[in-house]
Amino acid sequence: MNAAYLHLPVALIFAPALLSVINRIKALFAGRTGPPLLQPYYDLAKLLKKGAVYSRTTTWVFRMNPIIGLSAVLVALAFIPFAGSVAVLATKGDIFILAYVLGLARFFLIIAALDAGSSFEGMGASREAQFSALTEPAFLVGLAAVSRATGGLSLSEMYGALSFQTWMSIGPIVLLVAAAFLIVLLTENARIPVDDPNTHLELTMIHEVMVLDYSGPDLAMIFYASALKLWIFGSLLVGLVLPIHGANLWLDALAAYGGMVIMAVCVGVIESCMARLRLLRIPQLLVAASSLSILAFLLLLR
Amino acid sequence: MTSFFDAIMVLLILTNLALLGTSRLRTCIHICALQGLLLGTLPLTTTIELISFRAFLLAGGGMVMKAIVFPRLLERTLQDTHVQREVEPFIGYSISLLAGIGLLGFSLWLGSRLPLPSMITSPLVIPVSFFMMMVGLLLIVSRKKALTQVLGYLVMENGIYAFGVAISPEAPFLVEMGMLLDAFVAVFIMGILMFHINREFDHIDTDRLSVLKD
Numbered sequence: 001m002n003a004a005y006l007h008l009p010v011a012l013i014f015a016p017a018l019l020s021v022i023n024r025i026k027a028l029f030a031g032r033t034g035p036p037l038l039q040p041y042y043d044l045a046k047l048l049k050k051g052a053v054y055s056r057t058t059t060w061v062f063r064m065n066p067i068i069g070l071s072a073v074l075v076a077l078a079f080i081p082f083a084g085s086v087a088v089l090a091t092k093g094d095i096f097i098l099a100y101v102l103g104l105a106r107f108f109l110i111i112a113a114l115d116a117g118s119s120f121e122g123m124g125a126s127r128e129a130q131f132s133a134l135t136e137p138a139f140l141v142g143l144a145a146v147s148r149a150t151g152g153l154s155l156s157e158m159y160g161a162l163s164f165q166t167w168m169s170i171g172p173i174v175l176l177v178a179a180a181f182l183i184v185l186l187t188e189n190a191r192i193p194v195d196d197p198n199t200h201l202e203l204t205m206i207h208e209v210m211v212l213d214y215s216g217p218d219l220a221m222i223f224y225a226s227a228l229k230l231w232i233f234g235s236l237l238v239g240l241v242l243p244i245h246g247a248n249l250w251l252d253a254l255a256a257y258g259g260m261v262i263m264a265v266c267v268g269v270i271e272s273c274m275a276r277l278r279l280l281r282i283p284q285l286l287v288a289a290s291s292l293s294i295l296a297f298l299l300l301l302r
Numbered sequence: 303m304t305s306f307f308d309a310i311m312v313l314l315i316l317t318n319l320a321l322l323g324t325s326r327l328r329t330c331i332h333i334c335a336l337q338g339l340l341l342g343t344l345p346l347t348t349t350i351e352l353i354s355f356r357a358f359l360l361a362g363g364g365m366v367m368k369a370i371v372f373p374r375l376l377e378r379t380l381q382d383t384h385v386q387r388e389v390e391p392f393i394g395y396s397i398s399l400l401a402g403i404g405l406l407g408f409s410l411w412l413g414s415r416l417p418l419p420s421m422i423t424s425p426l427v428i429p430v431s432f433f434m435m436m437v438g439l440l441l442i443v444s445r446k447k448a449l450t451q452v453l454g455y456l457v458m459e460n461g462i463y464a465f466g467v468a469i470s471p472e473a474p475f476l477v478e479m480g481m482l483l484d485a486f487v488a489v490f491i492m493g494i495l496m497f498h499i500n501r502e503f504d505h506i507d508t509d510r511l512s513v514l515k516d
Binding site: 171172294298302 | 309315407
């Protein structure tokens with residue numbers, strides 16, 4: 001049996017736990033005890049028990065968004081190879097399916113935010129559209145560079161072909177792509193140098209402002225979808241940085257899950273040590289990420 | 303060992319891109335110092351079989367000059383002239399970064415077209431040195447402050463140095479040392495010049511010098 005069928009349920013169960021690892025690291029830096037490790041699950045359970053409230057200005061678009069968002073992320077998760085195993089839905093060219101399925105979720109998030117009729121959410125939607133247009137080149141060109149380096153056409157082939165041999169031969173290039181992916185991860189998941197996940201009422205926030213009008217099960221779905229999104233980008237980054245494919249399946253899985261925890265710790269450390277960038281500086285960071293990816297790709301073309 | 307050499311090359315490219323993207327003058331100077339340090343290690347990595355006295359002298363001289371002396375001189379100028387800490391570019395940072403990537407692509411293409419002597423240590427070194435010269439030019443024409451123009455000049459000189467190291471066995475030692483001395487004198491004189499410009503006009507914005515009439 002393919003190991004991916006085991007990795008998928010683990011991702012579904014443990015994705016919110018990554019968020020609590022990040023929160024615990026931030027609490028550690030601030031000298032607080034921090035919320036319990038199961039806090040995201042308590043939040044989800046609490047939200048699922050509540051009823052949803054809809055504003056009279058909203059239409060079906062607003063109500064569809066959480067469902068489309070969650071299902072798109074679930075589909076995207078099925079394309080992600082984990083610990084060197086072949087993903088459940090691996091096909092040739094699934095890089096583009098991944099990018100556009102996530103793009104679909106983002107499109108609905110944006111028009112649902114516009115549908116809510118709040119000027120505040122409109123600002124968030126505009127920023128999300130701008131920044132995601134700048135992240136996508138970094139992400140896609142980075143994946144193209146990995147594809148060029150490994151000769152694979154699907155994500156599973158690409159990540160399966162990566163090994164420490166790759167690090168020995170083209171280490172600097174892999175490092176460039178990894179740095180670009182880290183910036184993409186922080187941007188896509190609304191993490192600190194770009195956006196602050198804790199603020200709900202600030203003029204410069206991006207992601208959180210777009211979900212202000214959701215409540216109850218809808219908010220639970222959005223929250224769960226964002227946790228899964230962190231898992232998706234995290235596993236792409238960890239697969240690149242720690243390509244451990246030994247003989248033993250269990251050891252590989254252990255290394256990959258350890259890598260995910262380390263990734264969450266790194267995100268927590270970054271969030272604790274950095275201030276959020278000025279809104280005008282964010283496009284510059286994203287262009288820098290794109291140029292890292294393009295640089296890696298150009299060096300491979302040589 | 304080529305992997306290590308390539309890593310230094312990639313780091314050099316990154317320092318150039320960072321120079322194009324940073325807004326603080328002091329950070330720019332520090333990046334330039336880092337670039338000098340990286341360049342200083344090049345003569346040691348190219349001749350790994352026989353680390354000669356000459357390679358050591360070249361590496362040591364380069365590192366001391368480019369990583370310690372030049373940055374110190376520029377920082378002193380920065381303090382003395384009390385300029386604003388921002389770079390004030392004519393071309394925005396994001397556009398400069400993209401232009402830098404374009405220049406890199408161009409120099410990789412140029413490097414692949416040139417017939418080269420077989421003694422080259424890494425195929426990356428020629429494109430990177432071209433890239434550094436072009437970034438230096440871009441810094442000179444696209445930034446307002448006289449100080450950044452000196453930095454651009456230094457980056458260009460670094461590019462020429464990298465080119466020289468690449469064909470190290472052929473280039474005479476005296477030429478390299480002479481070049482280093484020239485750069486030193488240039489930075490020294492430019493520092494004094496900037497101080498005087500600043501005292502005369504209260505700023506070192508070069509675009510405002512062009513409106514002067516005698």
